[in-house]
Amino acid sequence: MADGTLPDHAVEGSISEFQLVELKISSICFRRNNYTRGRKYDDAAAMHTIAIVNIIWFLLALCFIVAFCLYKFSLKLPNRLEDVFQDLIRYGKTKEHIKRPSWQLFFNVSKRCFSHFYAVSVMWNGLLLLFSIRSVVMRETLPDWLIDALWCLTGRPRDAWNELHLSILLIQVLLWVHSLRRLLECLFVSVFSNGVIHIVQYAFGLGYYVLLGLTVLCINASLPQSGAVPFFKQLTWYHAIGTLLFIWASLLQHWSLSLLAKMRTDNSGKVETLAHKMPRGGWFELVSCPHYLAELLIYVAMSVCCGCSSLTWWLVVLYVLYNQALAAQLCHDYYRSKFETYPRQRKAFIPFVL
Numbered sequence: 001m002a003d004g005t006l007p008d009h010a011v012e013g014s015i016s017e018f019q020l021v022e023l024k025i026s027s028i029c030f031r032r033n034n035y036t037r038g039r040k041y042d043d044a045a046a047m048h049t050i051a052i053v054n055i056i057w058f059l060l061a062l063c064f065i066v067a068f069c070l071y072k073f074s075l076k077l078p079n080r081l082e083d084v085f086q087d088l089i090r091y092g093k094t095k096e097h098i099k100r101p102s103w104q105l106f107f108n109v110s111k112r113c114f115s116h117f118y119a120v121s122v123m124w125n126g127l128l129l130l131f132s133i134r135s136v137v138m139r140e141t142l143p144d145w146l147i148d149a150l151w152c153l154t155g156r157p158r159d160a161w162n163e164l165h166l167s168i169l170l171i172q173v174l175l176w177v178h179s180l181r182r183l184l185e186c187l188f189v190s191v192f193s194n195g196v197i198h199i200v201q202y203a204f205g206l207g208y209y210v211l212l213g214l215t216v217l218c219i220n221a222s223l224p225q226s227g228a229v230p231f232f233k234q235l236t237w238y239h240a241i242g243t244l245l246f247i248w249a250s251l252l253q254h255w256s257l258s259l260l261a262k263m264r265t266d267n268s269g270k271v272e273t274l275a276h277k278m279p280r281g282g283w284f285e286l287v288s289c290p291h292y293l294a295e296l297l298i299y300v301a302m303s304v305c306c307g308c309s310s311l312t313w314w315l316v317v318l319y320v321l322y323n324q325a326l327a328a329q330l331c332h333d334y335y336r337s338k339f340e341t342y343p344r345q346r347k348a349f350i351p352f353v354l
């Protein structure tokens, strides 16, 4: 029993079938408890299995790569499916001019609800950050339910989160700051029109920041052991470069979103119009969506903060790249069809490239 196997006497015929089933269940529970309590059980095997968190991000990235290719190369799906596809990839202004069957209007949610995503993120990622700070400062272990969730996502034992890396805490802080800034921008800077998103996009947006926060903690299990290096002595050059890139990308995003808002307001900040105008100035001269480019750079900056060594975070970056590339291409095509004088040299998302 000590290794989680059934005792010798537990053979069919010597005990009832019911007892046998009970023993098998307790044997499985025993294995799992050993696993989460950080004993050696199957630890080596877990290192070589593909973590569920990586599978999730890979599949999400794949969905957006396929969607981007279908859209970019104008590949058409069968009728009904094409309607649903267009409904799911578009939101806001890029949804305005497409004809949608009336039953699809039922799934509309106001685009103003974007702020809910960041409100959830500020609360959830703030809570996770608090647990991490307590773990580093007071040497408290993370709560059991959180360790169980991380175990499900990575298959790694409990002691993988005994020592949190400085990189993890830094990414958690950056993620929280990013979410708070975006929440404040949604509430006090951006001027929303009556654009809509699909209810599936809304549900996805709510779950996205919950998974993202857990993903940051998952990375701790895959970073090289810090050994006996004291927490603040782990600080290194890539933390500084990642943080600087994060600050610059955040400023670029804020500036771009402020410029979009200014196109709808007068000098006193009073809303004059809800129309979609042609953006001009700064990075908008290079790309149609500098705020999407900035979003990608924010995630790259977080990858730099963990020494570019986390496959999991690169899968997140891959997802953001294609998610934002798709949104940018839709927006770019919208501007080109709406404004006859739209600058030909302007790209959608990455200057001179895409």
Ligand SMILES: NC(=O)c1ccc[n+]([C@@H]2O[C@H](COP(=O)([O-])OP(=O)(O)OC[C@H]3O[C@@H](n4cnc5c(N)ncnc54)[C@H](OP(=O)(O)O)[C@@H]3O)[C@@H](O)[C@H]2O)c1
Pocket (backbone or CB within 6 Å): 092, 093, 111, 114, 190, 191, 192, 193, 194, 195, 253, 257, 260, 261, 263, 264, 275, 276, 277, 278, 279, 291, 292, 295, 320, 323, 324, 327
């Ligand atoms: N990480 C992710 O998975 C993810 C996913 C989506 C978005 N985001 C980020 O969230 C931020 C906002 O994204 P978004 O898709 O909502 O951006 P967006 O469509 O450009 O909208 C941003 C704001 O500008 C307004 N606006 C857009 N185009 C305009 C124009 N031509 N003239 C005047 N106002 C205009 C919008 O109003 P209306 O649209 O209401 O008219 C909205 O208030 C971006 O920085 C993006 O990177 C991240």
